[in-house]
Amino acid sequence: TFFSPTADEASQLLALVAQCDPQDAWSRRNPQWNSRQAFGRPSAGFRFGVPRELNFLGCRASERLFSQARQRLTALGGVAVEIDFTPFLAAARLLYDGPWVAERYAVVGPLMTRQPEAVLPVIRDVLAKAPGTDATATFTAIYQLQQYKARCDAILETLDCVLTPTYPRPVTLDELEAEPIARNADLGYYTNFMNLLDYAAVSVPCGFMPDGLPSGVTLFGRAFTDQYLLGLADAFQRAERLPLAGGARLET
Numbered sequence: 602t603f604f605s606p607t608a609d610e611a612s613q614l615l616a617l618v619a620q621c622d623p624q625d626a627w628s629r630r631n632p633q634w635n636s637r638q639a640f641g642r643p644s645a646g647f648r649f650g651v652p653r654e655l656n657f658l659g660c661r662a663s664e665r666l667f668s669q670a671r672q673r674l675t676a677l678g679g680v681a682v683e684i685d686f687t688p689f690l691a692a693a694r695l696l697y698d699g700p701w702v703a704e705r706y707a708v709v710g711p712l713m714t715r716q717p718e719a720v721l722p723v724i725r726d727v728l729a730k731a732p733g734t735d736a737t738a739t740f741t742a743i744y745q746l747q748q749y750k751a752r753c754d755a756i757l758e759t760l761d762c763v764l765t766p767t768y769p770r771p772v773t774l775d776e777l778e779a780e781p782i783a784r785n786a787d788l789g790y791y792t793n794f795m796n797l798l799d800y801a802a803v804s805v806p807c808g809f810m811p812d813g814l815p816s817g818v819t820l821f822g823r824a825f826t827d828q829y830l831l832g833l834a835d836a837f838q839r840a841e842r843l844p845l846a847g848g849a850r851l852e853t
Contacts, residue, residue, distance in 0.1 A: 608834035639828035645678035652686035660770035693793035706731030723781035767817035
């Protein structure tokens with residue numbers, strides 16, 4: 602995961618570090634089609650999916666900014682295609698409602714046993730049910746996820762990418778402190794399925810609300826489409842012309 606002021610910088614960083622590590626059993630080779638050469642302005646007529654039913658948790662400002670972002674992608678030559686987002690959301694729910702919390706517990710479980718005070722209370726609460734996860738439930742969830750992935754992949758086959766809000770609405774620190782699990786679930790509404798489905802994604806700012814809080818959109822697609830998505834995000838960012846850190850602006 603990269604955090605950078607521009608999509609162009611993220612593309613350069615990815616080109617430098619996307620190397621297969623023979624010492625890491627989970628490392629994969631970056632295919633040639635995902636090299637820096639894939640970064641660039643998208644061809645006219647690219648097809649981007651938009652969820653048929655969008656959830657902004659009642660935030661009208663988020664809804665307006667997303668509508669403007671959709672129009673901007675269309676102005677860049679894109680063709681919006683409404684899609685059924687149900688299987689993506691179903692996969693997202695498995696992240697915390699399924700056995701994948703046990704994977705996280707495998708990492709921090711010993712620390713929670715030795716020094717429970719070293720782990721944030723909200724993390725302890727989320728992982729509390731992990732030790733009770735059994736193998737049968739795990740395999741059942743894996744099979745279920747594979748069914749969702751087949752449906753989601755079939756949708757992506759007809760598209761170049763999908764456009765969603767990065768989150769339904771901004772969440773304040775006070776809200777997080779009051780209801781950490783519920784508000785984190787809100788923030789992950791459009792993203793919790795990404796890792797489970799093995800997708801690539803880029804989040805890019807799309808404006809500010811009247812109260813000054815930020816909003817963003819996410820472009821996602823199949824694995825190893827990072828450079829293509831970054832090229833699209835770069836074109837979007839240059840058209841948006843929002844100020845960068847320090848007040849600088851991208852050239853159009």
